[in-house]
Amino acid sequence: MKQTHIEFDLAQARAAYSQQNSKYGATYIPGSDNPLDYSHAYVVSNENLRKVTALSKNICDKVLTITGSGDQALFYTLNGAKQIDTFDISYCARVITDIKIQAIKSGTPYNQYKELIANLYKNPHVSQAPGMDEILKKLPAHSADFIRGMDGYKIFGNGLRPQSYEKYMITDIEYKQLQKILPDSFNFIWSAADQVHTKIHDEYDIINLSNIYNWAPNSFIPTLNSLRDHVRPGGYIIAHTGWPMKKQELQETANSVHKWARLGILEIDKFNISVILQRNKQR
Numbered sequence: 001m002k003q004t005h006i007e008f009d010l011a012q013a014r015a016a017y018s019q020q021n022s023k024y025g026a027t028y029i030p031g032s033d034n035p036l037d038y039s040h041a042y043v044v045s046n047e048n049l050r051k052v053t054a055l056s057k058n059i060c061d062k063v064l065t066i067t068g069s070g071d072q073a074l075f076y077t078l079n080g081a082k083q084i085d086t087f088d089i090s091y092c093a094r095v096i097t098d099i100k101i102q103a104i105k106s107g108t109p110y111n112q113y114k115e116l117i118a119n120l121y122k123n124p125h126v127s128q129a130p131g132m133d134e135i136l137k138k139l140p141a142h143s144a145d146f147i148r149g150m151d152g153y154k155i156f157g158n159g160l161r162p163q164s165y166e167k168y169m170i171t172d173i174e175y176k177q178l179q180k181i182l183p184d185s186f187n188f189i190w191s192a193a194d195q196v197h198t199k200i201h202d203e204y205d206i207i208n209l210s211n212i213y214n215w216a217p218n219s220f221i222p223t224l225n226s227l228r229d230h231v232r233p234g235g236y237i238i239a240h241t242g243w244p245m246k247k248q249e250l251q252e253t254a255n256s257v258h259k260w261a262r263l264g265i266l267e268i269d270k271f272n273i274s275v276i277l278q279r280n281k282q283r
Contacts (some may be wrong), residue, residue: 006190008091008142010149013038017153037190041092042069042159043121044169047210047240049075050272055266056206056236063216063231065208066193069159070097071169072208073191074104075187078174081206085270087189087196091146092155096120099144102135104182111171115168118162124154140185194219207231210240213275217249221238224277228260237261237277245275 016038045068053060054074065072065083067088076084081190086097099120103113112131119129127136136144147155149151160168172177191199193212207227215221224237231237245253253275254263 001179006091006094006142008038008146008186012089012148013146013150014153030198032049036089036192038092039090040155040157041067041090041096042053042090042119043096044160044165045069045071045210046159046164046168048193049210050168052208052210052238052240053079055265055274055276060206062202062204063194063208064202064204064207065206066210066212067093067097067186067188069093069216070100072210073097074100074170074174074178074182076206076208077182078170078177084183085189085200085204087193087199089190089192091190094190095146097142097186097188098139099132099135101182101185102138103131104175104178105184106135106138108173108185109181113175114165115171118165120156121162123159126155127151128150152272166188192216193228194223197230200230203230203232203235205232205235207235207237208240209237212239213241213245221253224253224257224261228279229255231277231279233279235279235281235283239275239277241275250275 036225046184049071053072059075060071060081062078064085064087065076067073068087070093073086085161088094088181100264103116108131114206116129119199120126123129126132136147139147141180189196189199193209209223212223216223220239229239250263250265257277258262261279264276264278265275266276
């Protein structure tokens with residue numbers, strides 16, 4: 001898929017935040033000016049992505065994944081994906097992904113990378129974070145302009161606190177591997193999960209819908225069914241959730257998709273559950 005051309009609206013982005021130097025960033029509750037479009041992004045994912053992405057190791061040439069903190073695409077790269085398209089309801093997710101790519105590819109030492117990520121969690125002045133002056137020069141124009149335009153607004157910082165990063169973020173060894181294989185960018189599709197099927201044309205080996213159930217439980221089943229024709233026969237939809245689904249909800253999901261997919265559950269730990277759909281090999 002070619003890189004999608006997307007324009008952000010700086011005035012709308014600023015309006016999504018209650019005030020400059022906002023402590024909590026843009027709200028996740030829909031309201032005027034669609035603040036969800038610019039909600040502050042996670043700096044590090046709160047999922048065990050190392051295990052989730054390893055489920056599809058060597059069978060994931062083409063992947064569609066939620067953008068999130070950018071870590072999703074990094075871990076799929078480590079597991080052999082050749083084409084990775086990302087989507088997210090928030091534009092800020094695109095920006096944190098670009099920052100991570102350029103930090104890694106530019107040779108930033110791993111310890112400095114960790115310090116940068118931790119600093120972005122709490123710093124509303126992204127352009128002033130240690131090391132960002134050099135990274136800004138290498139960022140795609142869309143992300144560099146957004147960072148400068150949103151200076152003073154807390155566009156990052158959701159999710160885990162820095163003291164918990166060690167368990168979930170890429171390791172020093174993985175970082176060195178990424179420096180050799182990471183592409184210059186990932187295609188970004190600006191979309192909510194229940195609408196992404198209207199903006200894609202490809203057929204993927206893996207579609208990752210991490211935490212969609214958490215944020216939009218009522219659209220969970222419709223989203224799964226809307227993506228039926230975008231996962232190859234034998235391919236997988238992995239719908240991660242941070243808390244267990246009720247038995248009734250699992251049964252409703254299984255009943256809804258049974259004509260085209262098999263449903264399974266992987267419990268990584270009590271806070272990491274993956275609902276896995278494998279599309280039937282017959283269309």
